[in-house]
Amino acid sequence: MKKDNRTSYLFLLPYLSMFMLFIIVPVVMAIVLSFTNFNTIEMPDFVGFLNYINLLTQDEIFMQYVLPNTVLFALIVGPGGYVLSFVLAWSLAQLTAIPRTILALIFYSPSMTQGVAMAVVWKVIFSGNQSGYVNSLLMQIGFINEPLIWLQDTRFILLIMIVVALWSSMGVGFLAMLAGVLNVDETLYEAAAIDGIKNRFQELIYITIPSMKPQMLFGAVMAIVGTFSTGAIGVELTGSNPTPSYAGQLMVNHIEDYGFIRFEMGYAAALSVVLLLIIYLFSYVSKKLFSES
Amino acid sequence: MAFKSSGVNPKRFHRSQLKFYVFLIPFAIFMLLPIVFIFNHAFKPLDELYAFPPRFFVIKPTVENFENLFDLANTSGIPLSRYIFNSLLVTGAVVFLSVFISTLAGYVLSKKQFRGKNAIFEINNAALMFVPIAVMIPRYLTVSILGIEDTYFAHIFPLIAMPVGLFLIKQFIDQIPDTLIEAAVIDGASNFKIYWKIILPLIRPAVATAAILAFQLVWNDLETSTLFTTSENMRTLAFYMSTLAIETNVVVGQGMAAVAALIMFVPNLLLFIILQSKVMNTMSHSGLK
Secondary structure (H helix, E strand, O other): OHHHHHHHHHHHHHHHHHHHHHHHHHHHHHHHHOOEEOOOOOOOEEOOOHHHHHHHHOOHHHHHHHHHHHHHHHHHHHHHHHHHHHHHHHHHHOOOHHHHHHHHHHHHHHHHOOOOHHHHHHHHHOOOOOOOHHHHHHHHOOOOOOOOOHHHOOOOHHHHHHHHHHHOOOOHHHHHHHHHHHOOOHHHHHHHHHOOOOOHHHHHHHHHHHHOHHHHHHHHHHHHHHHHHHHHHHHHHHOOOOOHHHOOOOHHHHHHHHHHHOOOHHHHHHHHHHHHHHHHHHHHHHHHHHOOO | OOOOOOOOOOOOOOHHHHHHHHHHHHHHHHHHHHHHHHHHHHOOOHHHHHOOOOOOOOOOOOOHHHHHHHHHHHHOOOOHHHHHHHHHHHHHHHHHHHHHHHHHHHHHHHHOOOOOHHHHHHHHHHHHHOOHHHHHHHHHHHHHHHOOOOOHHHHHHHHHOOHHHHHHHHHHHHOOOHHHHHHHHHOOOOHHHHHHHHHHHHOHHHHHHHHHHHHHHHHHOOHHHHHHOOOHHHOOHHHHHHHHHHHHHOHHHHHHHHHHHHHHHHHHHHHHHHHHHHHHHHHOOOOOO
């Protein structure tokens, strides 16, 4: 038995060491650095909560643009993308296998383009002159009279980011929920019909969702990760960090701005910690909603 | 009369399914538009890229844009083949190593009893919500402290521990009956032999899924090229393609950018189409409690 234990740890070792090095250590390091002043050249010196105090009291850009943008973006793209994924997954489950597979592939494929390569295409579509596709279309139907510079216009940047992020939000979570709906025990539906369930909607509320809670939670966590990972999209679309008048500035961009442009690593680390806390908060809420215990 | 649902996962077409098609199909077309657009834009000759009003579909397809992209890379000093080589090497290594270490760990987390097992799995579950770019600075510092900056290791190591991969694999191994393993133990099989001969062949769907997720992550990844490398010839295709974004103001650049997007997207798509039934099989065990 002793020897068996040793092999267990041995099998775990490669994964755990990489996990420690590149996931745990960076998180711990972010927390530690957030209490220091660090410019990457001199040794970091301890400053206590100064970074956090500055964040709350001095950083006008953070309070005025970055935080509201992030919260708005996350609230629409996170729950919005999640509900959309679920509705699509549930509807697809009502279809026969072949059309379901084809449609699922179509909905899933945008999430494969997550990479920046796609930002290039959005730039062409939202191009600011009259031969841009969106401009040309809107001008033809008479909605606007002259071309709008979509990606530099502070009124539209965040909106476009949200649309693009929603477009690519049907990822792994969507597939998990589709599999979840398909795997609900059919006898449950039969029993429910006898018990007086009247329509598909009641079925959905009383049978489907309760029996696939674990998948719902997995989908929620994936939606949260997806939302915050696409946070850099504003800089890619507008081509500059900071984005024009900070209109599309999210936490991730703000961290990059302070960390790699101004080299205020301590302050950037404090921003990272705040971002991790926001992500944790979202996950906590979804756990409360879907956890079985 | 009690409600008789035509049911989830129907075997045959029924009129009641029509209402789903009514909104699913238009929505699918809308979702598909940008992707159809890349395919068309990539093959447009110069005069169609310039066309006013702009046209969505290509009329006279050409491979000009592909040639331009290759030429551009060559004139910038580093041939496109170098970026492709880097990407293939890094992607191959990450996919292989990530699947290998996740299956090893998944096997013991699922089938063995030892101290700290539940804690490790719980921590991994918490790490499902890990967003690498949130801690890009400490990750950068870790890489530079390890001294692997600007090497292939800097592309590979930061990405191979994938909590999602381990999670899906472990859940999948959970449904392999213990008796199968006990029988092998009685026959005198070593742990590694059990892993290699019994577990791996039975969890192919989960392996395929973890592999495809790893592939998508690495293939599209910019973090390692932007932050962990300094010399141009160590960078990946994804990074090079993203630099083309700067040139999209030029009309010629648009065509090349579309080609770039196409080159990045197609391998993902093909891989997913080939493996989709395995992915769906794995996803039915993806519940998070």
